[in-house]
Amino acid sequence: MNDNKKNSLIELFKNRELLFGFALLVIFFSVMSDSFFSTSNITNILLTTSIGGVLSLGLTLVMITGDFDLSFASAIGLINIFILVLLNQGFSLWLVFLFAIVAGIVWAGINGILVVKLGMHAFVATIATWTVCKGIIYWISGGATYYGDYPKSLSIIGRGTIGIIPISSIIFLIITIMIILLANYSKFGRRMYAVGNNSEAAEYVGINSKKTRMIAFLLEGSLIGFAAIILASKLCSGPASGGDGFQMNVIASAFLGATVFRPGLVNIGGSILGIFLLSVIENGLIMLNVHFYFKYIIQGLIIIAAVAFISLRSKKKNEGPPVI
Amino acid sequence: MKNEKTILTCTKFDKHFGATHAVNNVSFSLNRGDIFGLVGENGAGKSTLIKMIGGECIPDSGKMIYKNSEAKWKKSSDALNNKISIVHQEPLLISSLNGADNIFLNKEHTKGVIIDEEETLKKAKLLLQKYPIYPDLILDKNVDELMLDEKFIVEILKALSYEPDILILDEPTASLPKKSSERLLNLLEELSKKEKKTFIYISHKLEEAIKVCNKIMVLRNGENVGILEKEDIEENKLIKMMINQDYEHFYPKKSENIGNTILQVKNLNTEALKNINIEIKAGEIVGLYGLMGAGMNEIALSIFGINNDLKEGTISLHGKKMHKVEVSSMIKKGVFLIPPDKHKYGLFDTFTVAGNITIAHLYEIFPQFLISKSKENKIAEKQAAKFNIKYGNIGQLVEELSGGNQQKIILARWLFKECEVLILVDPTVGIDIGAKREIYNLLRDLTKKNKGILMVSSEINEIVGISDKIYTMRRGRITAELEKEQITQENILKNIL
Numbered sequence: 001m002n003d004n005k006k007n008s009l010i011e012l013f014k015n016r017e018l019l020f021g022f023a024l025l026v027i028f029f030s031v032m033s034d035s036f037f038s039t040s041n042i043t044n045i046l047l048t049t050s051i052g053g054v055l056s057l058g059l060t061l062v063m064i065t066g067d068f069d070l071s072f073a074s075a076i077g078l079i080n081i082f083i084l085v086l087l088n089q090g091f092s093l094w095l096v097f098l099f100a101i102v103a104g105i106v107w108a109g110i111n112g113i114l115v116v117k118l119g120m121h122a123f124v125a126t127i128a129t130w131t132v133c134k135g136i137i138y139w140i141s142g143g144a145t146y147y148g149d150y151p152k153s154l155s156i157i158g159r160g161t162i163g164i165i166p167i168s169s170i171i172f173l174i175i176t177i178m179i180i181l182l183a184n185y186s187k188f189g190r191r192m193y194a195v196g197n198n199s200e201a202a203e204y205v206g207i208n209s210k211k212t213r214m215i216a217f218l219l220e221g222s223l224i225g226f227a228a229i230i231l232a233s234k235l236c237s238g239p240a241s242g243g244d245g246f247q248m249n250v251i252a253s254a255f256l257g258a259t260v261f262r263p264g265l266v267n268i269g270g271s272i273l274g275i276f277l278l279s280v281i282e283n284g285l286i287m288l289n290v291h292f293y294f295k296y297i298i299q300g301l302i303i304i305a306a307v308a309f310i311s312l313r314s315k316k317k318n319e320g321p322p323v324i
Numbered sequence: 325m326k327n328e329k330t331i332l333t334c335t336k337f338d339k340h341f342g343a344t345h346a347v348n349n350v351s352f353s354l355n356r357g358d359i360f361g362l363v364g365e366n367g368a369g370k371s372t373l374i375k376m377i378g379g380e381c382i383p384d385s386g387k388m389i390y391k392n393s394e395a396k397w398k399k400s401s402d403a404l405n406n407k408i409s410i411v412h413q414e415p416l417l418i419s420s421l422n423g424a425d426n427i428f429l430n431k432e433h434t435k436g437v438i439i440d441e442e443e444t445l446k447k448a449k450l451l452l453q454k455y456p457i458y459p460d461l462i463l464d465k466n467v468d469e470l471m472l473d474e475k476f477i478v479e480i481l482k483a484l485s486y487e488p489d490i491l492i493l494d495e496p497t498a499s500l501p502k503k504s505s506e507r508l509l510n511l512l513e514e515l516s517k518k519e520k521k522t523f524i525y526i527s528h529k530l531e532e533a534i535k536v537c538n539k540i541m542v543l544r545n546g547e548n549v550g551i552l553e554k555e556d557i558e559e560n561k562l563i564k565m566m567i568n569q570d571y572e573h574f575y576p577k578k579s580e581n582i583g584n585t586i587l588q589v590k591n592l593n594t595e596a597l598k599n600i601n602i603e604i605k606a607g608e609i610v611g612l613y614g615l616m617g618a619g620m621n622e623i624a625l626s627i628f629g630i631n632n633d634l635k636e637g638t639i640s641l642h643g644k645k646m647h648k649v650e651v652s653s654m655i656k657k658g659v660f661l662i663p664p665d666k667h668k669y670g671l672f673d674t675f676t677v678a679g680n681i682t683i684a685h686l687y688e689i690f691p692q693f694l695i696s697k698s699k700e701n702k703i704a705e706k707q708a709a710k711f712n713i714k715y716g717n718i719g720q721l722v723e724e725l726s727g728g729n730q731q732k733i734i735l736a737r738w739l740f741k742e743c744e745v746l747i748l749v750d751p752t753v754g755i756d757i758g759a760k761r762e763i764y765n766l767l768r769d770l771t772k773k774n775k776g777i778l779m780v781s782s783e784i785n786e787i788v789g790i791s792d793k794i795y796t797m798r799r800g801r802i803t804a805e806l807e808k809e810q811i812t813q814e815n816i817l818k819n820i821l
Contacts, residue, residue, distance in 0.1 A: 185694045187686045194683060197672045203630065204663045204670065205684040205737070206652040265674060 018260035018270070022277045029284035036287045039164050046165070047158070049279040050172035051076075051230050052246050056253045056275045057179045058108075058223035063254055063266040064183060065216040066196040067115055068122040071130035072224050072250065075107045077242030078137050079228035081146050084238045088148030100232075101225030107133075108221025112214045137240050146238030158234030168230045175226060176272060182219075183268050192216060248299045249278045255306040264310050278302070330389075331356045331522050332377070332490060337386035339372055339546075342726050344755075346372040347383070348546040354490070357520040359512055361537030363530065364566055365785060369546035370526050374492045377524070378410040379403035391489075409483040413494040415475040419468035423478045424448035426467055427485050451481050457507045472617060473500050480508070492524040497532060498616055509536045528784075530559050542566055574761065575789035576768040582608045582792065585643070586776040587659070587745045589627060592637030596622045598801045600637070604745055604776035609767060611791030612780045614820045619800040620780040621664060624747050627778070628661040629654050641744065655684070658744035662734055662751050664780075666727075670734045673723045677715050678704035680722045680733050685740045711736040712762060728759025735766065745776045752786060764790055784813055796820050 030037040055072055062069050079100050086096045107129075114125040140146075160167040183189040191212055194202045199209040231242065256277065257270025281302075282295055333353040339346045347369045354360050362370045375381035377388070379397030388395045390406065397403045400410075417426045424445045425432075433443040448463045458477040467475060476496070483491055493512075497505040513536060515521040527533045533540060538554045542565040549565050583606030592600035597619050604610050612620040625631045627639055629650040639646045641657055654660075663669035672680055681704040682689050689703060690696070701718050708715065711732045715725055722730060731751060738746070746767075752760045767777055767790065781787045787794060794806045796819035804819040 181694065187690060187693070187695060190679070190683070190686060190695060193674070194672055197674045198668075201663075201669050201672060203651065204661065206655045208652070 016260060018256065018273055018277065022273060022280070025277065025280055025284070029280065029287060033284070033287040036284060041283065041287070043161060043164055043166055045279050045283050046169040047234065048283070049276055050166065050168040051227050051234070052249050052253070052279065053172050053272060053275045054175055054223050054227040054230065055246055055250045056257075056271045057175065057268065058220035058227075059250055059254050060257065060266055060268055060271040061179070061183065061192070061216045061223075062122075062220045064189075064192045064196050065213045066199065067213055067216065068126065069108075069111055069217075069220060070123065070126040070247070070251075071107070071111060071133060072220070072227075073243040073247035074130050074133035074137060075104065075224050075243070076228045076231060076246065077238075077240070077244070078133050078140075079103050079107070079225060080232045080235065080242045081137065081140060081238035083228060083232040084146055084148050084150060084236075085140075087150040087154065093151055093153060097229050100229050101222050104223070104225025104228065105218050105221035108217045108224065109214075112217035116210050116213045116217065137242075141238065141240045143240050145240065148238075150236060154233050155236055156233065158230055158232070158236075168234070171226070171230065175223070176268075179223075180268050188212075188215075248296070248303075249275065249282070252299050252303045252306070253278055255303055255310070259306050259309045329355050331358075331391060333389040334377070335387045335389075337373065337376060337388075338384045339369075339376065339381065340384055341372075344727065345546050347376070350386075350543070350546070350548045352541055352548065352551060354522055354524070356489075356522055357516045358539055359516050359523045359525055359537045361533040361540035362524060362526045362543065363528075363533060363540060363562060364543035365783060368543040368566075370543055371494060372546075373543070374410060374494060374524060374526065377403070377490075378408055378492055380410070404486055407486065407489040408492070409486045409488040409490075410492040411476075411480050411483045411494060411496060413498065415467075415472075415479040417467045417475055417478060417482075420466065422466050423461065423463040423470065423474075423481075426478055427451065427463075427482045429482070431485075448481070451485055455481065455484055455511055457511055458504050473504060476500060477504065488521070490522045490524065492526075494526045495528065496525070497527065497529060505532070512536055530562055534559060534562075574764075576765050579607050579609065579768075579771050579792045582606070583774055586641065587627070587778075588640045588643075589623070590638045590640070592623070592626060592639075594622060594626060594631060596800050597626065600802055602778075602795060602802070604778055606774040606776055607771045608792045609771055609777040609779060609790055611787040611794040612778065612797065613784065613787045613794055613816055614797030616782065618797040618820065620797055621749055622800075623797075624661065624749050624778065624780050627654075628659065628747060630661075658742065660684075660738040660743045660746050662731075662738065662746070662748040664749040664753075666730055666734055671722055671730060673721065675722060676719045677708065677713075677722050677725070677733065678718045681707055681737050681740075684737045688741060707736045707740060708733070711739075711766075726755075728755035728762075731755050731759065731763070735763065739770075743770070743775055745778065746770060747778045747780075749780045750782055751779070752781070752783070760786075784816060788813055788816070 035041055055076065059069055059072060082103055083096055083100050086099060087093070091099075111126055111129055114120045114129070115122045157167055157171065162170070183192065191202070191207050194205070194207055195209045195212045202209050202212070232238075235242070253274030254266055254271050256274035257272070258264065258266045260270045260273060261267050262270065278299070281298060285295055285298070331354055335351045337347050337350045350369070350373060352360075362373065364370050372381060376383045379400045379402045382398065390408075395406065403409075418429065421429070424447075425439070425441075427448050428444050433440045433447060435443075445464055452459065452461060452463065457480065458474070461474055461477055467478060470478070477500075480493075480496065496508060500508065509532060512523050512525070516523060525533065525537060534557050537557070539551060540557055540562065541551045542549050542562060544566060552561065585603050585605050587604040589600055589602040600623055602610070602623065612623060614620055622631060627649075639649055641659070646653070646657070667673075672683065675683070678701050682700055686695075689700070705718050708718065713725075713729050713732045713736060715729065722733060725733070735751075748767075751763055767779070771777060779787070779790065788811055791811060792807070794811055794816065795802050796804045796806065796816055798820055804815070806815055806819075
């Protein structure tokens with residue numbers, strides 16, 4: 001009886017360590033700082049997380065099929081400026097949003113061609129496109145923040161709330177549900193995991209590995225577009241460094257996510273938890289008036305710890321639960 | 325005094341891999357100057373045994389006395405440092421380096437910290453002069469530009485460069501042209517006489533083994549079934565020892581009802597294949613046999629649409645020419661392929677048993693957009709039961725299962741749907757006798773339902789035992805079509821060498 005209880009307690013914690021870590025962190029910051037658990041701060045955390053979260057979903061999709069993308073952070077910055085420039089030209093809001101999503105898809109398509117079609121190493125290819133994109137941003141903006149005319153309604157998505165829930169969080173939630181269904185419960189998602197696990201075996205069961213990887217990139221691109229819309233709506237301006245703040249958090253969230261739910265493997269649920277955890281840490285440190293450079297040190301250490309956990313885990317396989 | 329003569333004694337060697345008893349209580353001893361033959365069917369335990377001697381694999385139990393003291397290798401370099409080296413069947417070379425650099429890998433000739441290419445090449449050429457198996461070998465050419473047999477020579481020279489006292493050769497003549505094979509065998513005899521070097525020699529070519537070895541050990545299912553001394557060695561005796569006594573009954577009865585042609589390949593030409601014509605009829609198991617690299621796998625993969633270098637030729641199904649030969653369209657038409665090397669081309673090791681069973685026909689099993697996991701588990705359990713797959717839990721990882729069960733999962737995966745033609749490439753490699761029989765019976769059951777089967781196998785016994793018709797191959801060409809009483813090992817060997 002007692003044993004049973006103990007076992008079920010262990011089962012409850014198993015592979016969910018991160019979830020409990022997250023809860024502890026929230027409690028810790030709430031106790032340490034008066035303003036952490038305030039409505040305005042929670043809204044603030046949710047708002048920041050929705051942009052990083054949408055990017056993290058995209059990166060996770062690409063990583064499920066075994067690829068990687070570093071360039072999303074400058075892509076979102078560029079598309080943000082693109083949105084504001086088009087609005088300044090007088091295009092209608094919805095048309096501009098559509099353009100933003102198309103731009104994201106085109107951008108990811110370029111990465112996809114380099115990585116999937118030309119067979120370049122994903123890390124190298126997207127470091128290169130990231131750099132090119134940064135160059136383009138500085139070229140267009142001259143290093144200054146772009147300001148232009150925009151309709152007042154632009155800011156609703158990024159700044160509006162329903163009660164204390166930001167509208168952007170609702171968008172993030174809807175996208176998350178769609179991606180979870182796609183990745184974890186659809187036939188296409190199953191095929192994505194198959195390609196990521198063993199692309200040759202995937203070919204032998206009739207899955208077109210290259211096409212699947214390409215589609216993962218294109219899906220990521222549309223999510224970059226969505227993230228850029230939320231960012232533009234939040235900032236209503238186009239700083240040259242628009243997407244920089246997201247890069248480390250988003251990458252770290254995917255790795256951190258791979259330590260939870262399906263240990264050793266990148267997974268959607270894990271990435272979402274990861275991005276929330278990182279946002280809470282980032283926000284909490286600000287609330288505690290910790291120097292900003294600690295943020296970078298902690299982000300770096302989290303990536304090291306997560307990757308170490310994953311590689312130790314895969315060394316003594318058979319430990320984790322099955323994936324699919 | 326006797327110990328002066330004996331170089332290696334292995335006592336009660338034992339090794340399990342999961343459920344497979346790869347080497348079972350094997351003992352033998354070698355004298356200096358022996359050429360010790362090791363024969364047996366694939367999966368008999370030959371490779372595992374030599375790996376244990378060479379330190380590439382640690383025995384579960386057993387004792388090894390080498391040069392009068394007990395040897396416990398933990399890694400291959402332990403054996404290498406004690407002058408035991410192995411030449412593997414497949415060359416393990418660094419393709420971006422040239423032959424000479426490969427030979428002296430890890431014992432480079434250097435000037436300071438820089439590799440002395442000149443000296444390396446000179447030393448490699450000296451080695452080739454000393455062991456002239458293939459005198460024309462170009463040693464300063466990158467290995468990936470060499471032919472398979474040339475690569476193998478590099479591998480042999482690399483092993484010899486350690487000046488081993490025991491040299492282990494795993495099917496050394498399989499990929500060598502005749503002349504080089506002869507030179508190699510002569511060299512072995514010479515070295516064993518003059519320098520008292522000892523050789524362990526694995527070969528499927530019994531003739532060669534009989535000619536060169538002074539002792540031959542026969543392994544069957546991991547057990548030592550006897551060691552023959554030079555004067556007792558006879559081919560018939562060896563064969564009888566190698567295969568089960570009830571060999572005749574091991575394979576299911578051959579087909580009596582062969583119907584119309586299901587799949588026809590006409591004038592197929594690719595990089596590796598020349599003018600291939602093949603017919604697979606309803607109710608028939610067609611075997612493809614040849615030496616490694618003769619093109620059997622290429623035929624199987626070309627029909628399935630994995631090889632895209634199809635230059636010319638047509639593939640027709642039930643008399644209708646296929647316009648698109650690509651995997652997904654072949655699957656739709658009911659042509660399935662059980663790939664070689666299930667780990668590399670078959671299994672998804674992060675998937676469960678259920679996930680591995682449903683993956684090939686996902687769209688038929690789940691017509692709706694989403695996958696219901698409970699439905700999936702139920703369907704997979706039913707399918708696993710049909711194929712007598714043993715597992716703990718349908719949601720467990722597939723890599724926890726034995727090789728035989730993993731192979732049956734791949735069969736179960738495909739046979740969810742009715743096939744027209746099932747192509748199998750070495751489906752019984754590395755699985756135990758029981759699972760082998762089950763697979764043979766399953767194939768026969770399919771032919772009784774008028775399906776056609778194309779089987780590539782590197783085991784001659786298997787191909788003889790199971791096939792209704794055999795195409796033999798040599799260097800990308802079909803050399804003979806054998807049926808019924810024409811199907812004998814002799815006839816096959818005549819046409820592949």
